Amino acid sequence: MTKYMPRAVRKTGLILFPAFDWCITPSHPEREERLLYTRDQIVEEGLEDVDGIEFFNPELAEYADIDRVHLCAPSSKALLTESHLISAGGAIRAAKAVMEKEVERAFAIVRPPGHHAMQTVFGDRGFCIANIEAIMVEHLRRHYGVRRIAIVDTDCHHGDGTQDIFYNDPDLLFISLHQDGRTLYPGSGFQNEAGGPAAQGYTINLPLPPGTGEEGFSMVTDRVVLPLLDAFKPELVLNSAGQDNHYSDPLTNMNFTAQGYARLNKAINPDICVLEGGYSIEGALPYTNLGIILAMAGLDTSNVREPDYDPRRFVQSALMNGQIEGICQNALDIFAARKKWDTGVRRGEEVVERKSIYYDTTGFGVDQVRHYKLCPDCPGYTEVEASGAGELMHGFTVPFNACSKCQQAARDAFARAAKAKGPREQVVLQDRVADIYETV
Amino acid sequence: MKTVGIDVGGTNADGVLLEGESLLAKAKIPVDHDNLSGVIIALLEKLLGDNAGQVDQVHLSSTLCTNAIVNGEMDEVGMLVQAGPGLNPEFLDCGENLVFLDGAIDHRGGLVKSPSAALVDAALADFSAKGLQSIGVVTKFSHRNPQVEQDLARQAASFPHVTCGHNLSGLPNFPRRVYTTWINAGLKTRFQQFSEAIRTGVKRLGITAPLSVLKADGGTIPLERAEAVPCESVLSGPSASVMGALALTPREKDFVVLDIGGTTTDIGLFADGVPLMEPYGVTIMGRPTLIRALNTRSVGLGGDSEVKWTEDGYVIGPQRHGVPAAFSKGKITGATPSDAMVVLNRMEGNRERAAEALRLLLPNNPPEETAREVLLSFGQNIKRAVEQMVEDVFARPVYTVSALLERQRLEPTEIIAVGGPAEALRSELAAAFDLPCEVPLNYEVANAIGAARTRPTLSASLYANSSDGTLSIPEIGLHEEIGRSYGMKDAEESLAAAIRHLAAQAGLEGELPPVEFVEREEMNTVRGFSATGKVIALKAQVKPGLAGV
Numbered sequence A: 001m002t003k004y005m006p007r008a009v010r011k012t013g014l015i016l017f018p019a020f021d022w023c024i025t026p027s028h029p030e031r032e033e034r035l036l037y038t039r040d041q042i043v044e045e046g047l048e049d050v051d052g053i054e055f056f057n058p059e060l061a062e063y064a065d066i067d068r069v070h071l072c073a074p075s076s077k078a079l080l081t082e083s084h085l086i087s088a089g090g091a092i093r094a095a096k097a098v099m100e101k102e103v104e105r106a107f108a109i110v111r112p113p114g115h116h117a118m119q120t121v122f123g124d125r126g127f128c129i130a131n132i133e134a135i136m137v138e139h140l141r142r143h144y145g146v147r148r149i150a151i152v153d154t155d156c157h158h159g160d161g162t163q164d165i166f167y168n169d170p171d172l173l174f175i176s177l178h179q180d181g182r183t184l185y186p187g188s189g190f191q192n193e194a195g196g197p198a199a200q201g202y203t204i205n206l207p208l209p210p211g212t213g214e215e216g217f218s219m220v221t222d223r224v225v226l227p228l229l230d231a232f233k234p235e236l237v238l239n240s241a242g243q244d245n246h247y248s249d250p251l252t253n254m255n256f257t258a259q260g261y262a263r264l265n266k267a268i269n270p271d272i273c274v275l276e277g278g279y280s281i282e283g284a285l286p287y288t289n290l291g292i293i294l295a296m297a298g299l300d301t302s303n304v305r306e307p308d309y310d311p312r313r314f315v316q317s318a319l320m321n322g323q324i325e326g327i328c329q330n331a332l333d334i335f336a337a338r339k340k341w342d343t344g345v346r347r348g349e350e351v352v353e354r355k356s357i358y359y360d361t362t363g364f365g366v367d368q369v370r371h372y373k374l375c376p377d378c379p380g381y382t383e384v385e386a387s388g389a390g391e392l393m394h395g396f397t398v399p400f401n402a403c404s405k406c407q408q409a410a411r412d413a414f415a416r417a418a419k420a421k422g423p424r425e426q427v428v429l430q431d432r433v434a435d436i437y438e439t440v
Numbered sequence B: 001m002k003t004v005g006i007d008v009g010g011t012n013a014d015g016v017l018l019e020g021e022s023l024l025a026k027a028k029i030p031v032d033h034d035n036l037s038g039v040i041i042a043l044l045e046k047l048l049g050d051n052a053g054q055v056d057q058v059h060l061s062s063t064l065c066t067n068a069i070v071n072g073e074m075d076e077v078g079m080l081v082q083a084g085p086g087l088n089p090e091f092l093d094c095g096e097n098l099v100f101l102d103g104a105i106d107h108r109g110g111l112v113k114s115p116s117a118a119l120v121d122a123a124l125a126d127f128s129a130k131g132l133q134s135i136g137v138v139t140k141f142s143h144r145n146p147q148v149e150q151d152l153a154r155q156a157a158s159f160p161h162v163t164c165g166h167n168l169s170g171l172p173n174f175p176r177r178v179y180t181t182w183i184n185a186g187l188k189t190r191f192q193q194f195s196e197a198i199r200t201g202v203k204r205l206g207i208t209a210p211l212s213v214l215k216a217d218g219g220t221i222p223l224e225r226a227e228a229v230p231c232e233s234v235l236s237g238p239s240a241s242v243m244g245a246l247a248l249t250p251r252e253k254d255f256v257v258l259d260i261g262g263t264t265t266d267i268g269l270f271a272d273g274v275p276l277m278e279p280y281g282v283t284i285m286g287r288p289t290l291i292r293a294l295n296t297r298s299v300g301l302g303g304d305s306e307v308k309w310t311e312d313g314y315v316i317g318p319q320r321h322g323v324p325a326a327f328s329k330g331k332i333t334g335a336t337p338s339d340a341m342v343v344l345n346r347m348e349g350n351r352e353r354a355a356e357a358l359r360l361l362l363p364n365n366p367p368e369e370t371a372r373e374v375l376l377s378f379g380q381n382i383k384r385a386v387e388q389m390v391e392d393v394f395a396r397p398v399y400t401v402s403a404l405l406e407r408q409r410l411e412p413t414e415i416i417a418v419g420g421p422a423e424a425l426r427s428e429l430a431a432a433f434d435l436p437c438e439v440p441l442n443y444e445v446a447n448a449i450g451a452a453r454t455r456p457t458l459s460a461s462l463y464a465n466s467s468d469g470t471l472s473i474p475e476i477g478l479h480e481e482i483g484r485s486y487g488m489k490d491a492e493e494s495l496a497a498a499i500r501h502l503a504a505q506a507g508l509e510g511e512l513p514p515v516e517f518v519e520r521e522e523m524n525t526v527r528g529f530s531a532t533g534k535v536i537a538l539k540a541q542v543k544p545g546l547a548g549v
């Protein structure tokens, strides 16, 4: 329209919602101030006037959007505040903007984040209650008929919640780049965590050594992320765009930069980004968010640097490079050997997985047993029993890509469990095919 | 109190003399855009005759600055710009003399690095060698820390005119700050000549009353003060019509004002009787600025718009057809809404020719029917434009949970229409909006009345960071230290003082209209795990309104 402002190559939507009146606690990293400086930078840059960058307010997600993904104890209504519905609604708004062709790309810069929220939710874990990205994925599938989706999680912490939710889904490729779990919360994300029985090799973890910088991220992007995306051929690529790999982040030990985030985004070329973590609120977030936005819009990112940026500070050692090469090779091997459900299995067989899940914000544990019910025709349904904090959740989940026999089997199992229900027990049927959430 | 209001339009200049709310006299003369001051003086003479000495105040809405920008008649400006990290600033397009300086100020107003002296010296020497008269200095985040701009201005003090970005607006948005500064500096010479010519002419007529010019934000500013900020007088036309409609039909509810002209219709919105503002400022000739403005929109729909018939129905505008058949002679080449109004006897004109024009659209349709359909379609188009505008206002970004949950869509309850074709379109507008539509008395001089009745507006913005210990109010160039305990109450006091300072600077005497505090932001800053202070942002304004009578 005007030659007086830059023009985006790709029309890009921004859902910028810093929630200046919400915090976990006043001095918590997830506090009112977190996106203040990011908002200030974006507004001062004049992005609202850039041709082809559109701003949208978030919507409020509905409880049905939450219940399609999570099994909340005691309930989604009891656990989630309006702020969580807005954060999830921000991600949904981003998806809607892209799917309804208001824009080509969208970035939800919202808080609180969500990638540590697992399928069962008993409270706040790693600053997350609702997995806003997973909620967006199931919303996309439900309302826009999207099937194959890839999520690249570039937050410094392992995206254990997202991994948990899609662990047995061969229509979702989950790739997580993160600081090695032996050195950082949540302590998971090792390469042997590669997917459930119906989705072997569709979860790819890339645990990187502390101190990894631009060189290391470029290596895993070029050698693993891009070839895997090429091979998987998703309809949509999503980026859990956490920004705590930054060299100035107070919670982590990596060496990544704003220039690096911009380049990473250019390479992955995601359709939709959702902000996750990132707690260097002054030294990193204003610049990393700007770098990602400009990269999405196809605008010049060469001038996006931290005021104290000096590329000489970020040279990686040969030893570290060698280590990362090994991680890349493992990942490629795991993906090459990927395998959907086994058509040879007997219906009714199951694989059992036990987990202890720690809720760090208030400090309690949940013990969980998940039964993957095998099926020769589909990924099968799952049964999960989880107990903690005085609650007992007993859920039956029918995935969106289940066959009708599994759907019926889950309903029958739910009915039996409901009849045998104990006093503190909550029995839930979460049927994503029929979009039903029934609780007894 | 006797007030004169002058509105200079595209073809005519209108003047009114008011005593309180009542109209004592009105006058009109054709505009000569090459001699605007002459036009204004001649109009004053015609309007006032021998009564010039009894006038208490004179308000002018002039197209001088708008025309200078549109016609590319601004001064060459030497621009010193410190962009710092962010968007590549190469896109900034403001003349041949733009020099980017090194260094940066960060988002909290922290000075990362001053520009190097060698660069600044070389740029100023070059500007001086080229004989430039006007200098503009802008840094990113100067609304948080004006020091670098102030330093640069000092170094450029030998030039006749220097504009600093922070003085023009306390709002964020660096590209807009650059364009605003450039426009302001570039208008300097022309506005000064205009101002001098007006003062001389007024004196000759025996007018001793203070002179003010109308701003795009629906307020006025004393002429002398405007010499320092000529950019404020850009695009004051729509604000004159909005304020005119308010003056003619004051009411305290949500309503829409339409100023329907020959080529365009200007739309203004009111919430609870107060005109809505643009979030940042006007966009002029494609350049976004921080020139405070009422939220108005101009759509290409007017009495002389071209009407076509297509498969999808009538298409009206945005092109102008030219003089409608009903008012012209010679070959009839097309139809206009004005022809439809004439066919329906709602306007004087040659009815035969108007009917023939409408037959060009649909030969087999009776002209009266075509006329009714054209006007209905006109009303529908206006309604769609208003709905889009209401939606855009509703969709403005909000940043808090409470603001998101509490935001409300504007719900107009009435349409106020002014301008030549307003009366003829009244029933179609009422039907399209399903709302009462009023066309006020004296609507043909609404703009001049708006200019006359408007009062001064002022605004200032504050940013305080008690953990860094700094306070900044850019509009008055204030940047000073504060203590840890500085709070919202202190911020209100600082801002109220700033508004008083601005009022004195503008030469405004007597009691000010009430100062309103808006857009409060207050957040604790935490480093490590302990609170270190607060970030406070606050704005104060004297909003546009009608002067007491």
Ligand SMILES: [Zn+2]
Residues within 6 Å of the ligand: A155, A156, A157, A242, A244, A276, A277, A278
């Ligand atoms: Zn993280």
Ligand SMILES: [Zn+2]
Residues within 6 Å of the ligand: A375, A376, A377, A378, A379, A380, A381, A402, A403, A404, A405, A406, A407
């Ligand atoms: Zn099955």
